[in-house]
Amino acid sequence: MPDKLKLTILGRGSALPSKLANQSSQILGIHNKLMLIDCGEGTQIAIRQLDIALARLNHIFISHLHGDHILGLPGLLSTLGMLGRKGELNIYAHAGLEKYITQQTEFFGEDFGYPISFHPVDPFHTSTIYEDKAIKVTAFPLKHSIPSSGFIFEEKPKPLHLRKEKADQYGVPISQYLNIKNGMDYVTEEGVVVPNSELTLPADPSKKYVYCSDTAYNEKMLPLIENADCLYHEATFLSEHKLRAKETQHSTAAQAAEIARKAKVKQLIIGHISARYTDFSPLLDEAKAIFKNSQLAEEKKSYWF
Amino acid sequence: MPDKLKLTILGRGSALPSKLANQSSQILGIHNKLMLIDCGEGTQIAIRQLDIALARLNHIFISHLHGDHILGLPGLLSTLGMLGRKGELNIYAHAGLEKYITQQTEFFGEDFGYPISFHPVDPFHTSTIYEDKAIKVTAFPLKHSIPSSGFIFEEKPKPLHLRKEKADQYGVPISQYLNIKNGMDYVTEEGVVVPNSELTLPADPSKKYVYCSDTAYNEKMLPLIENADCLYHEATFLSEHKLRAKETQHSTAAQAAEIARKAKVKQLIIGHISARYTDFSPLLDEAKAIFKNSQLAEEKKSYWF
Numbered sequence: 001m002p003d004k005l006k007l008t009i010l011g012r013g014s015a016l017p018s019k020l021a022n023q024s025s026q027i028l029g030i031h032n033k034l035m036l037i038d039c040g041e042g043t044q045i046a047i048r049q050l051d052i053a054l055a056r057l058n059h060i061f062i063s064h065l066h067g068d069h070i071l072g073l074p075g076l077l078s079t080l081g082m083l084g085r086k087g088e089l090n091i092y093a094h095a096g097l098e099k100y101i102t103q104q105t106e107f108f109g110e111d112f113g114y115p116i117s118f119h120p121v122d123p124f125h126t127s128t129i130y131e132d133k134a135i136k137v138t139a140f141p142l143k144h145s146i147p148s149s150g151f152i153f154e155e156k157p158k159p160l161h162l163r164k165e166k167a168d169q170y171g172v173p174i175s176q177y178l179n180i181k182n183g184m185d186y187v188t189e190e191g192v193v194v195p196n197s198e199l200t201l202p203a204d205p206s207k208k209y210v211y212c213s214d215t216a217y218n219e220k221m222l223p224l225i226e227n228a229d230c231l232y233h234e235a236t237f238l239s240e241h242k243l244r245a246k247e248t249q250h251s252t253a254a255q256a257a258e259i260a261r262k263a264k265v266k267q268l269i270i271g272h273i274s275a276r277y278t279d280f281s282p283l284l285d286e287a288k289a290i291f292k293n294s295q296l297a298e299e300k301k302s303y304w305f
Numbered sequence: 306m307p308d309k310l311k312l313t314i315l316g317r318g319s320a321l322p323s324k325l326a327n328q329s330s331q332i333l334g335i336h337n338k339l340m341l342i343d344c345g346e347g348t349q350i351a352i353r354q355l356d357i358a359l360a361r362l363n364h365i366f367i368s369h370l371h372g373d374h375i376l377g378l379p380g381l382l383s384t385l386g387m388l389g390r391k392g393e394l395n396i397y398a399h400a401g402l403e404k405y406i407t408q409q410t411e412f413f414g415e416d417f418g419y420p421i422s423f424h425p426v427d428p429f430h431t432s433t434i435y436e437d438k439a440i441k442v443t444a445f446p447l448k449h450s451i452p453s454s455g456f457i458f459e460e461k462p463k464p465l466h467l468r469k470e471k472a473d474q475y476g477v478p479i480s481q482y483l484n485i486k487n488g489m490d491y492v493t494e495e496g497v498v499v500p501n502s503e504l505t506l507p508a509d510p511s512k513k514y515v516y517c518s519d520t521a522y523n524e525k526m527l528p529l530i531e532n533a534d535c536l537y538h539e540a541t542f543l544s545e546h547k548l549r550a551k552e553t554q555h556s557t558a559a560q561a562a563e564i565a566r567k568a569k570v571k572q573l574i575i576g577h578i579s580a581r582y583t584d585f586s587p588l589l590d591e592a593k594a595i596f597k598n599s600q601l602a603e604e605k606k607s608y609w610f
Contacts, residue, residue: 015383015387016353016384016388017349017350017380017384019353019354019356022350041347041349041350041380044322044346045322045327048321048322049324051324065413067379068380071380072346074376075322075328075346075373075376078320078372079320079322082320082321083321099412103408103412107401107404107405107408108372
């Protein structure tokens with residue numbers, strides 16, 4: 001499915017793994033790139049079970065430095081080396097992560113066999129942390145017991161669709177197609193201006209995916225995540241445990257849904273569910289009562305949007 | 306099943322996890338104790354999926370300090386703390402492991418919430434590393450690219466079975482039962498000696514389990530592992546890759562079986578299979594051709610002996 005983003009959930013649990021859920025990790029497929037978001041223990045196991053093409057994984061984003069979001073990194077980085085990786089791997093995380101990885105290579109007495117670039121993320125300010133021709137990734141502060149960042153993955157505006165029959169009618173040379181797709185008018189040899197709107201149809205919409213975990217309920221993020229095509233928001237607890245959520249700086253399913261509703265996102269996926277629940281459906285019910293287009297993250301399942 | 310040892314395989318793979326196999330780990334149930342042997346990434350996930358009673362886990366044995374045998378430790382130790390553990394945990398491993406664990410607690414800025422005792426294992430000599438009234442654990446050198454230890458778990462001689470009808474016939478008081486079960490004769494009030502053999506039946510046999518991974522073919526271990534009730538021996542490669550086995554100081558399935566045959570063990574379980582194989586049955590065929598009572602380690606399956 002080209003032109004769609006593909007989100008694959010590898011782990012939907014919180015710190016304690018359970019029969020129902022592993023530690024946090026997911027992979028976003030965007031413009032033929034794979035972006036790994038968080039890397040709890042077992043991430044590489046899920047990746048290998050799903051036959052995910054690790055050669056296309058060049059960027060890893062870590063929300064915060066709690067074990068359940070990073071314990072899978074040493075094994076994954078080692079596996080990439082064993083699989084013959086030579087190309088650079090980019091890791092976007094709070095500054096402390098580099099030390100964590102360096103301690104691993106020092107302990108085992110060898111590096112991974114390929115270069116790693118650490119890109120320190122400022123946990124206190126919103127900033128662009130990755131950008132290329134087609135996409136942009138923004139980090140923004142969450143509200144957690146330690147510094148924690150959310151991530152916005154968004155496509156830049158896409159080219160307009162050229163109306164081939166109109167281009168032929170006005171004798172537009174192929175050399176001008178790119179300019180026209182980028183919004184320019186066409187001027188014929190006779191000096192007649194053909195407005196761009198005559199030659200094109202609107203571009204495909206640019207997609208936006210937002211990852212918010214771990215975080216307490218935080219309305220400050222609303223302007224940033226507005227109208228996202230998909231929001232993954234942590235929902236560690238049910239509302240009946242909202243005091244516990246507040247103490248541990250996590251969210252309830254109702255709070256995740258409240259954020260989704262207020263931000264007018266198109267769909268919500270809830271995850272990072274506490275191991276205390278042996279049935280996750282009440283969390284989904286709670287979210288749906290507030291925001292209808294809610295889903296429960298399912299491990300090893302992919303979501304397209 | 307009392308009186309039997311119970312071995313549960315958590316991971317039967319080598320360094321690269323695959324669809325068929327996770328990194329090394331297994332749990333031995335012996336005299337109501339659980340002994341964890343090696344702890345590759347994902348160990349705690351398997352433990353939680355199998356509902357293994359972590360409260361009974363007080364001893365962890367690590368064969369060597371390669372990542373695929375220890376990467377699961379930080380997560381497991383953290384999980385034990387989250388589950389409320391207060392009692393001491395004992396870890397038997399080569400001396401470097403303590404630094405690995407200390408780096409983790411320092412990085413995350415907190416200990417696990419319970420005491421850990423590190424028991425350094427000498428990788429170059431055979432020595433008793435654990436002993437209580439009923440069992441004994443011995444470490445012995447394997448032959449690998451870094452120092453690596455095998456482990457022998459064995460029951461001490463068990464008490465004789467008292468023949469209750471004979472005890473009654475000779476008027477043995479209950480206070481003497483323990484002495485008789487331990488092999489003493491009984492002397493009646495009249496001074497008549499009733500020989501122990503008249504009062505007892507033989508004790509149950511003491512069981513012996515041996516873990517050998519990672520190792521190249523090594524006949525030096527034979528006297529130690531003789532007559533084991535069960536031998537787990539690594540079989541990373543097929544014989545067609547025996548040069549690769551030699552280079553990397555691993556064994557082929559045929560070599561594992563040769564060790565089992567020469568040591569006259571009762572059964573062999575092969576594991577630590579390379580991810581290069583997508584079908585493990587040829588490894589089992591190779592082992593069986595040399596030692597009939599061979600089995601392929603199956604993850605999440607338990608073996609009783």
